[in-house]
Amino acid sequence: MADSPMIKIKDLNKWYANFHVLKNINLSVQKGEIIVICGPSGSGKSTLIRCINRIETHQKGSIHVMGTELTPKIKNISAVRRDVGMVFQNFDLFPHMTVLENLVLAPCWLLKLPRKQAEKKAMTLLERVQIQSQAHKMPGQLSGGQQQRVAIARALCMDPKIMLFDEPTSALDPEMVKEVLDVIKQLARDGMTMICVTHEMGFARQVANRIIFMDGGEIVEENAPSEFFTHPQWDRTQKFLSQILD
Amino acid sequence: MDIKIFTPAPDLPPPFESAGVIGWLKDNLFSSKTNGLFTLIAIAFLWKTLPPMISWAVIDATWSLTPGNVSTDKTGACWTFIFVKFRVLMLGLYPENLIWRPVLAFLVFGTLCLATVFRLLKTRILILAWLFLPLPVFFLINGGMGLPLVEQSLWGGLMLSTGLAVVGIIWSIPIGILLALGRRSSLPVVKAMSIATIECIRGVPLITILFMASVMLPIFLPQDMNINNLLRVQIGIILFSSAYIAEVVRGGLQAIHPGQTEAADSLGLKSWLVTWLVVLPQALRHVIPSLIGRCVALFKDTSLVIIVGLLDFLGMIKASVQDPEWLGYDAEAYVFCALVYWVICFSMSQYGKSIERRNQW
Amino acid sequence: MKSPVQFLSNPRLTSLVLQVLVIGIVFYAAHGLLTNTQANLEARNIASGFGFLSLESGMPISNSLFPYSPADSYGYAFFIGVANTSYVALISIVLATLLGISIGVAQVSGNWLISKLAAVYVEVLRNVPLLLTLFFTYSIVLAALPIPKKSLVPLQGFFLNNRGIYMPRPIPEQGLWIVGLSLFIGIAAAISIHRYGDRLHRETGKLIPSFRLGLAAALLLPLGAWWLTGGPLSWEAAVLKGFNFKGGLVIRPEFSALMIGLVLYTAAFIGENVRSGIQSVGIGQINSSKALGLPPGLTMRKVILPQALRVIIPATTNDYTSLVKNSSLAVAIGYPDMVSIGGTIIGQNDQAIEVIALWMGVYMTINLLVSLIMNRLNARVQLIGR
Numbered sequence: 001m002a003d004s005p006m007i008k009i010k011d012l013n014k015w016y017a018n019f020h021v022l023k024n025i026n027l028s029v030q031k032g033e034i035i036v037i038c039g040p041s042g043s044g045k046s047t048l049i050r051c052i053n054r055i056e057t058h059q060k061g062s063i064h065v066m067g068t069e070l071t072p073k074i075k076n077i078s079a080v081r082r083d084v085g086m087v088f089q090n091f092d093l094f095p096h097m098t099v100l101e102n103l104v105l106a107p108c109w110l111l112k113l114p115r116k117q118a119e120k121k122a123m124t125l126l127e128r129v130q131i132q133s134q135a136h137k138m139p140g141q142l143s144g145g146q147q148q149r150v151a152i153a154r155a156l157c158m159d160p161k162i163m164l165f166d167e168p169t170s171a172l173d174p175e176m177v178k179e180v181l182d183v184i185k186q187l188a189r190d191g192m193t194m195i196c197v198t199h200e201m202g203f204a205r206q207v208a209n210r211i212i213f214m215d216g217g218e219i220v221e222e223n224a225p226s227e228f229f230t231h232p233q234w235d236r237t238q239k240f241l242s243q244i245l246d
Numbered sequence: 247m248d249i250k251i252f253t254p255a256p257d258l259p260p261p262f263e264s265a266g267v268i269g270w271l272k273d274n275l276f277s278s279k280t281n282g283l284f285t286l287i288a289i290a291f292l293w294k295t296l297p298p299m300i301s302w303a304v305i306d307a308t309w310s311l312t313p314g315n316v317s318t319d320k321t322g323a324c325w326t327f328i329f330v331k332f333r334v335l336m337l338g339l340y341p342e343n344l345i346w347r348p349v350l351a352f353l354v355f356g357t358l359c360l361a362t363v364f365r366l367l368k369t370r371i372l373i374l375a376w377l378f379l380p381l382p383v384f385f386l387i388n389g390g391m392g393l394p395l396v397e398q399s400l401w402g403g404l405m406l407s408t409g410l411a412v413v414g415i416i417w418s419i420p421i422g423i424l425l426a427l428g429r430r431s432s433l434p435v436v437k438a439m440s441i442a443t444i445e446c447i448r449g450v451p452l453i454t455i456l457f458m459a460s461v462m463l464p465i466f467l468p469q470d471m472n473i474n475n476l477l478r479v480q481i482g483i484i485l486f487s488s489a490y491i492a493e494v495v496r497g498g499l500q501a502i503h504p505g506q507t508e509a510a511d512s513l514g515l516k517s518w519l520v521t522w523l524v525v526l527p528q529a530l531r532h533v534i535p536s537l538i539g540r541c542v543a544l545f546k547d548t549s550l551v552i553i554v555g556l557l558d559f560l561g562m563i564k565a566s567v568q569d570p571e572w573l574g575y576d577a578e579a580y581v582f583c584a585l586v587y588w589v590i591c592f593s594m595s596q597y598g599k600s601i602e603r604r605n606q607w
Numbered sequence: 608m609k610s611p612v613q614f615l616s617n618p619r620l621t622s623l624v625l626q627v628l629v630i631g632i633v634f635y636a637a638h639g640l641l642t643n644t645q646a647n648l649e650a651r652n653i654a655s656g657f658g659f660l661s662l663e664s665g666m667p668i669s670n671s672l673f674p675y676s677p678a679d680s681y682g683y684a685f686f687i688g689v690a691n692t693s694y695v696a697l698i699s700i701v702l703a704t705l706l707g708i709s710i711g712v713a714q715v716s717g718n719w720l721i722s723k724l725a726a727v728y729v730e731v732l733r734n735v736p737l738l739l740t741l742f743f744t745y746s747i748v749l750a751a752l753p754i755p756k757k758s759l760v761p762l763q764g765f766f767l768n769n770r771g772i773y774m775p776r777p778i779p780e781q782g783l784w785i786v787g788l789s790l791f792i793g794i795a796a797a798i799s800i801h802r803y804g805d806r807l808h809r810e811t812g813k814l815i816p817s818f819r820l821g822l823a824a825a826l827l828l829p830l831g832a833w834w835l836t837g838g839p840l841s842w843e844a845a846v847l848k849g850f851n852f853k854g855g856l857v858i859r860p861e862f863s864a865l866m867i868g869l870v871l872y873t874a875a876f877i878g879e880n881v882r883s884g885i886q887s888v889g890i891g892q893i894n895s896s897k898a899l900g901l902p903p904g905l906t907m908r909k910v911i912l913p914q915a916l917r918v919i920i921p922a923t924t925n926d927y928t929s930l931v932k933n934s935s936l937a938v939a940i941g942y943p944d945m946v947s948i949g950g951t952i953i954g955q956n957d958q959a960i961e962v963i964a965l966w967m968g969v970y971m972t973i974n975l976l977v978s979l980i981m982n983r984l985n986a987r988v989q990l991i992g993r
Contacts, residue, residue, distance in 0.1 A: 015260035050894075093895075108808070110900055111812075151895075468646075560739055567746075
């Protein structure tokens with residue numbers, strides 16, 4: 001019998017005022033799966049993953065994250081968010097704290113870890129993303145690629161069960177994209193459940209279990225990479241692929 | 247396998263509880279218990295204060311233009327007081343039969359304002375027009391060359407406030423620019439004197455500067471040189487404003503990319519030409535919104551001249567309130583005064599914001 | 608021999624010549640000014656120098672922090688003025704900051720009605736001259752209140768009328784110093800508890816309610832001492848004698864009007880600073896803080912506020928120095944601040960130059976102090992960048 005899914009989204013609909021931005025989304029994510037979501041801008045990809053940790057709220061349908069349903073009356077959204085890590089396009093590190101302080105802020109205050117223990121854990125993670133030498137620098141002193149790796153380490157510091165990536169490399173200079181993608185690939189190999197919104201199709205081909213194509217707020221196509229790139233089922237998908245792979 | 251044609255799902259309207267008015271109310275007014283509580287307190291506050299104010303100012307108020315039909319058992323505002331006093335509030339003690347002159351001057355000024363706001367003329371012409379505006383306006387209001395003279399002690403009201411502010415700004419901008427450039431000078435003596443002047447003026451209240459101008463200036467000047475009080479006060483206002491304009495311009499100069507001066511230098515232009523042709527125009531364009539902010543501040547500051555004996559708009563309001571024939575109309579007077587100042591200052595700051603938004607002049 | 612053109616194009620020489628020229632012009636003008644001044648002062652029979660400060664002033668002052676009588680010197684009278692200026696400025700700064708923070712936070716709260724009301728407040732108070740607000744407040748404060756015989760009594764012993772707010776004056780008795788000492792100890796204990804709580808959190812991760820414990824210490828200790836010493840405070844009530852009140856403590860309407868006007872006006876500007884400071888922190892910061900699971904209170908304290916203060920503190924420094932300068936408007940409503948009293952002195956002995964020099968010296972010193980303190984604060988919140 002299959003384990004119950006980590007994330008279960010059923011008939012999800014969202015509106016911004018009168019604008020119907022997510023239409024009838026149905027999605028199930030099992031433990032250890034790597035999902036890549038792609039699509040043209042404005043298709044609702046970012047909005048969708050932001051609904052998963054309730055940074056955005058939905059008006060219709062249901063979202064279950066590891067058994068807990070996300071509703072307006074939810075008591076402890078903080079607990080859900082601790083188990084779901086998120087990395088943003090613009091890194092969004094706290095500029096007034098050092099790299100190390102960025103990482104230990106949440107563990108110290110939410111997990112009630114003693115400072116020394118939190119710092120040890122943080123240093124281990126910084127080593128994992130190969131940036132331990134910058135631990136005492138301020139984010140403003142780091143390059144974009146370094147900042148994004150710190151952001152990944154910061155999210156990992158809370159021991160999340162799921163990681164969400166919202167276009168993690170779109171704001172980076174080309175030569176830094178690889179260093180960040182390498183970190184994400186290693187995470188995938190270590191068994192993390194992941195949803196990644198990205199335009200990096202090479203990365204998707206190498207790592208993803210499933211690729212989801214979204215357009216106009218709905219899921220158009222969902223398939224394994226081997227099928228997705230070679231035999232797209234819908235015309236929309238084919239048009240999109242022809243535009244981004246040339 | 248054949249490619250299928252995808253039909254997108256239709257756009258549906260949002261569910262009732264989250265849409266339209268109810269949704270808006272939930273999100274913006276009642277999104278949480280504390281929020282709901284604050285909303286209710288705010289509504290209660292408005293309910294208690296707004297209706298009485300409106301009935302005082304409008305519904306129960308007396309609007310007759312002449313004092314003849316004014317009943318003394320008024321419950322609302324008696325705006326007749328304002329209508330009767332209107333001329334002195336606007337023009338001070340200016341002779342009644344010569345009103346056409348300040349009115350004409352106001353029309354000239356108003357036209358220039360409209361031309362500036364709607365950009366009906368080229369920028370260079372507008373700048374020249376503003377620089378030379380004081381001449382015809384002064385001539386009309388003062389007299390001379392055929393027109394009978396009107397003593398400056400009779401000038402007052404909103405005309406005086408506006409005059410002090412406009413002349414103040416026009417003259418303080420060049421002086422402020424000189425001070426700002428002096429502050430950036432490489433000559434230590436010039437730099438030190440500029441900084442000392444700017445910081446001394448900015449560190450003290452306007453009242454002390456007005457006192458200085460009003461009381462000290464006659465002592466500093468040779469005995470036979472006699473300047474009347476209005477001119478002294480005007481000089482004080484100009485000096486005061488220059489220091490603040492200097493700081494605004496300094497901000498604009500600092501924002502200029504050093505690449506600009508490097509490029510100009512490499513063309514062989516002498517440094518003062520570089521400043522005049524390249525740096526200053528850009529710096530000034532950057533800080534136009536802040537300059538307009540200074541205009542608003544200066545216009546409000548002119549209200550202080552009542553303390554050195556000039557009867558500007560606020561001064562005339564205060565004088566009218568103390569007229570023994572019209573006692574007890576403080577509220578009407580101050581509300582009217584606030585309204586006039588608010589309309590003028592708010593319009594100016596909105597104009598500044600619109601320039602900022604368009605990000606260009 | 609160098610030609611004149613070559614001479615002029617030597618930059619160091621030109622700058623030296625220019626500076627000497629400038630100094631020369633300034634000295635010439637200053638010399639002319641001084642000779643004129645001397646001649647004018649002699650002609651009008653005005654004394655020079657600061658000797659007048661030791662002469663008897665003969666002027667009454669309605670509001671003073673320290674005991675004063677018209678037999679005291681001009682110098683002491685001026686000092687009373689400086690004290691009054693500092694007093695009203697300090698209280699107004701504190702209150703304006705509290706009100707301004709509320710206005711700023713109200714504008715960024717999610718509540719549409721509250722934020723619009725705050726915005727209206729800001730737009731009204733910023734676009735009306737402070738002097739008008741003062742006159743308005745003064746005439747309302749004065750006009751609305753009754754004569755002493757018919758005072759309003761909101762609380763036992765407090766009387767509101769058009770001569771001021773009268774309240775009982777506290778008279779210290781034997782043993783009050785113990786209560787004072789225990790307040791001091793209580794505050795020290797609160798600080799120690801806070802420090803201990805921080806250390807405990809860093810070392811073990813445990814959180815204790817240090818704020819509440821500290822508050823309890825700071826309140827309970829002096830209260831306990833009060834009870835033990837039997838309440839060493841007695842009160843001198845304000846009593847209506849004839850047409851007026853005698854005894855007790857009084858807050859004059861001039862002071863109230865000035866303070867209310869300054870607070871309302873400056874709070875509008877501080878509110879704008881707070882609003883733009885908070886809004887300058889990008890939404891990304893809030894989102895990443897949420898994503899980590901930080902609750903809103905922690906997000907505000909640890910993420911938003913430190914970044915907002917970078918913008919708020921420099922702007923508010925300006926508002927504080929403006930408030931100090933604006934307190935000079937006291938002269939228009941009769942509160943005896945530095946400018947009021949100085950103005951009266953000038954009226955009596957015409958020594959305008961000396962008094963104006965005193966004004967400038969004191970205002971610049973006060974503003975320098977304020978700027979120094981705020982700059983220290985500012986340095987602590989600035990960011991290190993690349």
